Amino acid sequence: MEDNNQAILIAGMHRSGTSLSTNLLRESGLFIGDDLMDGGFDNKNGHFEDNEFVNLHENDLISKGYESTGLKGVEKNNFQFGDVSKPIVEDLLKSRKLYNVWGWKDPRSTLYLLEWKKIIPDLKVIAIYRDYDEVINSLDRRYKYKIKHSVNYSKFRSLGHSILYPIYSKYLQYNHYKAWVIYNESILRFKELYPEDIVLYNLSDFINNYNNNIDTINSKFGVKLNHYNVDKVFESDTLINKKNVGFKFFNKKKLEEVMQKLNKEVSE
Template identity: 30%
Template structure:
């Protein structure tokens, strides 16, 4: 394929929205219609609705959660699903010389994109597993707050005085281990994907250093990958106030081997980061 394609890749709550917003400001076409803002993403997700809808539909057809918080990769795509993806890619390529997209669910479909877009570049953002799981829990908590604040005065009082003080602990107990497994599944898929690509076709960024290295990322996209962009300082978009408090998830992980596995995957990806 003759056009320049950038696939922005990373686990949910890893900074893909910030990265995509920045690239959009720099002039990269990442979609005609974006998913709107939501809890935990008040500035918008910057997700191409077409890829978002495609991924959700395929997950649903395989009886998997549409939000993509799954611990296994989808089975092989059916011929109809492959054809739909080919058509989607063809439509995007027909309208833009350089383009890309972001949807964390992309991590679940990397083998198919590797096959259908052999010349694509991959911009991967890695965020540590403890922060990601904590952020997912904080988002669930935010959904609870929003739900109860929309109710009548009596349910609101019950929430504020009897349920709210214990909700985060309940969510940690219920969801921490599953979300850690999801982090492992996504980042293991990314690692396996990168191992099958030439090193010149991907760039891994550690979330912790994103603000400091954004100029280096921009220069790589421009000089090495030949994307025609205009530099905007990422720090102008970064809002530290939007970063949620990091909760301690460790006591809620029943299987300690999962913590070790996540740490190993994280370490291996960090060795690939710029």
Template identity: 30%
Template sequence: MSNNVLIITGMHRSGTSLLTQWLYRCGLHMGNQFLEAGIGNTQGHYEDVDFYNYHQRVLSEHDLNKDGLVTTPLQSLSEAQQQSLRRLIREKAASQVQWGWKDPRTCLFLPFYREVLPDARYLVILRDYKSVVSSLIQRRYAESVHKYERKGGLPRLIWKHCKAPYRKEKLLRKHSEHNLKVWISYNEAILQHLLQLPPSAYLVVDHAFLANCNRKVFDHLSATWNFRLDYYNFNTLYKKSLISERLDITSYIKDPSLLQKAADIQCRLQALAL
């Protein structure tokens, strides 16, 4: 395929929205319609709704949660699902010479995109597992706050004085280990994917250094991968105040081997980063 295609690849809450918004501002076509902003992502998700809808539909057809917070990537696609994916790719390629998309659920479909788009480039953003798990918990907490704030009256008072002080603790106990397993699944899938690609086909960026190395990312996309872009000041989009406080999740992980596995995967991906 003659198109120049960039696939933004990364776990939920890893900065994929920020990275995609920046590239969109630099002039890269990232979709005709984006998913609207929401709780925990007030600047917008910048997810192409066509890929978003496709991923959600396929996950649901495989009896998996369509939010993508699952612990196992897809093992296969039906013939109809493969045809639908190829049709979606053809439609995108027909309208743009250079284009891309982001949806964290892409990580669950990487073997299929590797087959359908053998010449695609992958821009991977890596965020440490403690921050990602914490951010997922904080988003759930923010959803609870929003729900009770809308109710007002007595439910709001009960929330404020009786439920709110204990909600984060409850969420940490309930979701920390599962969210860590999700992080492991996503980033293990990314790592295995990269090992099957030539180094020239991917670029890994550490979320912690994105504010300082975005110019290197831009130069790589422009000079090495030949995307026609105009540099947009990344610092006008990056707002440190929007990054939630990192909660201590380690004491809520019952299986310590999961922490070691996450640390090992993180170390291997960091070794590939800028």
């Protein structure tokens, strides 16, 4: 990669605030693409995901036998792109050569962090994490909304999901907790191998100290992103912080172990 072509990947588990974070970085001058995914009920201001990158990751996951979201059935991280995906990757990178500093956000990229680092040796990563219960509650609220309002479901299918919700929601909860662990372990592994090429922030810390964090990113990555007034795009009531009490359908010890490692590795 050319010296004047710096790539930045915004990593993090689904519903961890990566859309908000990427929106802020975009306002600070980071080019994240022209063909961005539209907003929806779950992200009214937009997902800030380049459709080309989303399609790349979704199709590659499907070719490996996984669900396109990367939220169910995934047992590992650090995937490698298949032969069909490789020329698409090359075309994507060629189209970004015009930009001095550019980046992208797609949560699924987190499953491919080491692969992207292999492809782009000078790749930098801004990783965002959020409490596991807050993430799983957000995913559950999204699921409830989808079946209530028949989003991507027929009315008949929505009715079936509504009836099965007490059981199926627990199945999803288990998978989502497992995905939270896998995604964040991928971030921790990258940080272990490439500590100088990643900054790691808890979502609330990233937002509340945004301009100080931009200074850190600029210094560490050798870029020139701008300060920005977070209040222009962030409404505090959009983030619901809620802990699940009682029995969890996943190993709580493992969740706490990963969370403690993330808290320990946060960037100053």
